[in-house]
Amino acid sequence: MKRNVLIIGAGGVAHVAAHKCAQNNILLGDIHIASRTVTKCDAIIASIREKDSQCGPGQLKAHALDALDISATTALIRETGCQIVINAGSPFLNMAVMSACIEAGAAYLDTAIHEDPAKVCEAPPWYGNYEWKRREECSQAGVTAVLGVGFDPGVVNAYGRFALDTYFDKVDSIDIIDINAGSHGRYFATNFDPEINFREFTSTVWSWEKNQWKANKMFEHRQEWDMPVVGTHATYLTGHDELHSMSKHLGVPNIRFWMGFGEHYINVFNVLNNLGLLSEKPVRTAEGQEVVPLKVVKAILPDPASLAPTYSGKTCIGDLVKGSKDGKKQEVLVYNICDHKTCFEEVGSQAISYTAGVPVVAAAMLIADGQWDVGHMVNVEELNPAPFIELMNRMGLVTRVRDASGDRVLEPQKERASLTVEDQSDAQVLVGHFGYQQSTLAEQRMTG
Numbered sequence: 001m002k003r004n005v006l007i008i009g010a011g012g013v014a015h016v017a018a019h020k021c022a023q024n025n026i027l028l029g030d031i032h033i034a035s036r037t038v039t040k041c042d043a044i045i046a047s048i049r050e051k052d053s054q055c056g057p058g059q060l061k062a063h064a065l066d067a068l069d070i071s072a073t074t075a076l077i078r079e080t081g082c083q084i085v086i087n088a089g090s091p092f093l094n095m096a097v098m099s100a101c102i103e104a105g106a107a108y109l110d111t112a113i114h115e116d117p118a119k120v121c122e123a124p125p126w127y128g129n130y131e132w133k134r135r136e137e138c139s140q141a142g143v144t145a146v147l148g149v150g151f152d153p154g155v156v157n158a159y160g161r162f163a164l165d166t167y168f169d170k171v172d173s174i175d176i177i178d179i180n181a182g183s184h185g186r187y188f189a190t191n192f193d194p195e196i197n198f199r200e201f202t203s204t205v206w207s208w209e210k211n212q213w214k215a216n217k218m219f220e221h222r223q224e225w226d227m228p229v230v231g232t233h234a235t236y237l238t239g240h241d242e243l244h245s246m247s248k249h250l251g252v253p254n255i256r257f258w259m260g261f262g263e264h265y266i267n268v269f270n271v272l273n274n275l276g277l278l279s280e281k282p283v284r285t286a287e288g289q290e291v292v293p294l295k296v297v298k299a300i301l302p303d304p305a306s307l308a309p310t311y312s313g314k315t316c317i318g319d320l321v322k323g324s325k326d327g328k329k330q331e332v333l334v335y336n337i338c339d340h341k342t343c344f345e346e347v348g349s350q351a352i353s354y355t356a357g358v359p360v361v362a363a364a365m366l367i368a369d370g371q372w373d374v375g376h377m378v379n380v381e382e383l384n385p386a387p388f389i390e391l392m393n394r395m396g397l398v399t400r401v402r403d404a405s406g407d408r409v410l411e412p413q414k415e416r417a418s419l420t421v422e423d424q425s426d427a428q429v430l431v432g433h434f435g436y437q438q439s440t441l442a443e444q445r446m447t448g
Contacts, residue, residue: 003027003028003029003030003083003368004028004029004030004031004032004080004081004082004083004084005021005028005029005030005031005032005082005084005085005086005364006032006033006034006076006077006080006082006084006085006086006106007021007031007032007033007034007085007086007088008034008035008065008067008073008085008086008087008088008089008093008097009034009035009067009087009088009089009090009093010033010035010037010040010041010043010044011040011088011089011192011193011304011305011353012192012304012305012308012349012350012352012353012357013088013111013150013192013353013356013357013360014033014035014044014086014088014089014357015044015047015305015347015348015349015353015357016343016347016349016353016354016356016357016358017086017088017357017360017361018031018033018044018045018048019044019047019048019051019053019346019347019348019349019357020347020357020358020361020395021086021361021364022048022053022054022055022060023053023054023055023395024055024361024365024395025054025055025056025058026055026056027365027368027369028084028361028364028365028368029058030058030059030060030061030080030081030082031058031059031060031061032059032061032062032063032076032080032082033045033060033061033062033063034062034063034064034065034067034073034076035063035064035065035089036064036065036066036067037064038062038063038064041062041063042062044062045060045061045062047347047348048060051346051347051348053347061080063076063080067087067089067093067096067097067100068092068093068096069096070096070099070100070103071100073096073097073100074100074103074104077100077101077104077106078104082106083105083106083107083368084106084107084109084364084367084368085097085100085101085106085107085108085109086109086110086360086361086364087108087109087110087111088110088111088357088360090115090193090195090196091110091112091113091114091115091196092114092115092116092117094110094112094113094114094115094130094131095114095130095131095134097110098110098131098134098145099134101143101145102134102137102138102141102143105141105142105143106143107143107144107145107146107364107367107373108138108143108144108145108146109145109146109149109360109363109364109367110147110148110149110360111148111149111150111153111154111356111359111360112148112150112153112196112241113126113127113130113131113147113148113153113241113244114129114130114131115196115199116130117280118280120199120202120203120280121199121200121202121203121204121205121206121239124206124213124243124244124247125244125245125247125248126241126244127147127244127245127379128244131145131147131377132377134377135376135377138376138377139375139376139377142375142376143375143376143377144367144372144373144374144375144376144377144378145376145377145378146363146367146372146378146379146380146383147245147377147378147379147380148241148242148245148379148380149359149360149363149380150355150356150357150359150360151317151336151355151356151359152176152178152240152241152242152257152317153240153241153242153245153379153380154242154356154359154360154363154380155317155336155355155359155380155388155392155397155399156176156242156317156318156319157242157245157246157379157380157381158380158381158383158385158388158389159318159319159334159335159385159399160174160176160246160250160252160255160319160321160381161250161380161381161383161385162334162385162386162389162410162412163319163321163332163334164250164252164321165385165416166415166416167321167325167330167332167403168321168323168324168325168330168332169323169324169325169326169327170323170324171250171252171321171322171323172252172253172254172322172323172324173252173253173254173255173256173321173322173323174246174250174252174254174255174256174319174320174321175255175256175257175258175319175320175322176240176242176255176256176257176258176317176318176319176320177225177227177235177258177260177316177317177318177319177320177335178235178257178258178259178260178315178317179225179227179230179233179235179260179315179316179317180260180313180315180351180352181230181231181233181260181313181314181315181316182311182312182313182314182315182340182350182351183311183312183313184307184310184311184350185310185311186302186307188264188265188268188301189301189302189304189307190301190304191304191307191350191352191353192304192352192353192356193298193304194297194298194301194304195294195295195298198269198272198278198294198297199280199294200238200239200240201218201238201269202218202273202278202279204216204217204239205217205218205220205237205238205239206239206243206244207237207239207243207255207256207257208243208246208247208252208253208254208255208256209253209254209256210253210254211253213247216237216239218236218238219236219261219266220236220237221236221237222234222235222236222237223235223236223237223258225258225320227316227318227335228316228333228335228337228400228402228407229314229316229337230313230314230315230316230337233260234260234261235258235259235260235261236258236259236261237256237257237258238257238258238259239257240257240259242257243255243256243257245379245381246379246381249379249381249382250381272297276293277293277294277296277297278293278294278297279292279293279294280292280294281293304350304352304353305349305353307350308340308343308344308348308349308350308353309344311340311341311344311350311351312340312341313339313340314337314338314339314340314351315336315337315338315340315351315352315355316335316336316337317335317336317338317355318333318334318335318336319333319334319335320332320333321333321334330403330404331403331404332401332402332403333401333402333403334399334400334401334410335399335400335401335402336355336397336398336399336400337398337400338351338354338355338397339351346396354396354397355397358392358395358396358397359388359392359397361395362388362391362392362395362397363380363388365391366387366388366391371384371387372384372387372388385412386412386413386416387412389410389412390411390412390413393409393410393411401415
């Protein structure tokens with residue numbers, strides 16, 4: 001049983017993760033939040049107290065930390081007695097925080113692939129450039145490291161694994177579709193860190209097609225999808241973290257990621273990009289000052305966390321899986337609907353942060369409970385998705401499935417006729433252990 005959690009970062013995802021850890025601290029114990037700006041950590045703790053999110057007794061403590069300082073992070077993990085570290089900070093921090101976890105013997109979780117500040121849209125498989133090189137170290141130290149366990153990457157990886165194992169004999173394609181049908185009311189803003197957001201789109205867009213990597217240009221391929229609740233939206237083929245691991249582990253010949261963009265976003269993005277304002281390379285001003293254009297743009301755009309109070313509408317993210325079962329063609333959509341306003345009322349965040357923050361805490365709980373405490377490095381699709389989906393249903397992030405039989409809440413125990421007796425027993429234990437005070441939130445999102 002692992003207890004006490006250290007959350008690295010104090011942005012929107014860290015805010016949600018802290019609230020959810022506090023809601024479940026009977027299992028997770030003390031909650032520590034660390035960032036270079038300790039006042040942001042203090043603000044998250046104040047929000048937890050204001051929302052009365054803490055379920056049981058335990059510490060809520062803020063710490064000032066430069067997470068690139070491996071020795072300082074290692075020392076903080078040891079001083080606080082934290083056995084689980086949630087890296088909800090910038091992807092630039094991944095390898096440093098992972099190193100500290102290996103040194104301190106703490107489980108490691110993150111929500112995005114590592115990034116080198118000097119490189120964008122790296123050659124696939126991207127995980128092979130950084131995280132996967134540390135596999136042996138994790139195994140030797142007996143450290144559980146679950147990579148990319150936000151929503152996308154993360155939940156969509158689990159959806160792909162669950163669909164493949166449950167509904168199909170053969171899968172031909174997985175199309176991951178991410179639609180934000182909400183409105184924040186600002187002229188222009190990004191829903192998460194602008195620097196990371198723009199870096200996803202300024203170079204090669206990689207997709208996995210016919211069992212090989214295909215290079216594309218941003219906004220080159222457009223597709224309209226009719227999705228539950230949010231309706232029909234235009235999306236564009238985009239490179240994304242989960243493709244780099246799902247292509248390796250699932251044995252599916254075609255895996256693509258589609259993200260919804262409005263014309264206004266595309267126009268602003270193209271202007272900024274064509275002017276060179278999205279470049280990660282430093283330039284020198286006439287006054288001799290060196291600046292990075294992308295960091296300047298980030299500095300003048302709204303903080304994504306500030307969008308939450310006025311955000312309205314819903315998100316829809318899911319996996320459209322096509323293949324065959326018993327020789328017949330089969331199509332299944334596994335998805336989630338999340339409401340911006342409901343998220344703000346519960347934890348003071350918008351839905352983009354909520355959908356990333358809930359899964360990483362669910363994963364932490366499964367590590368604490370032992371079910372995902374595997375003692376080595378894994379991507380989400382390498383783990384049993386059933387308890388993960390079941391737990392998120394009870395934490396307010398409800399999964400649904402749409403197929404030839406209709407549209408319904410996905411309850412893994414009922415859907416998986418192939419579950420072993422041992423797996424069913426584990427799932428029943430999970431329901432009993434984590435079922436407290438989550439049903440109302442789940443019911444809200446099932447109907448919302």
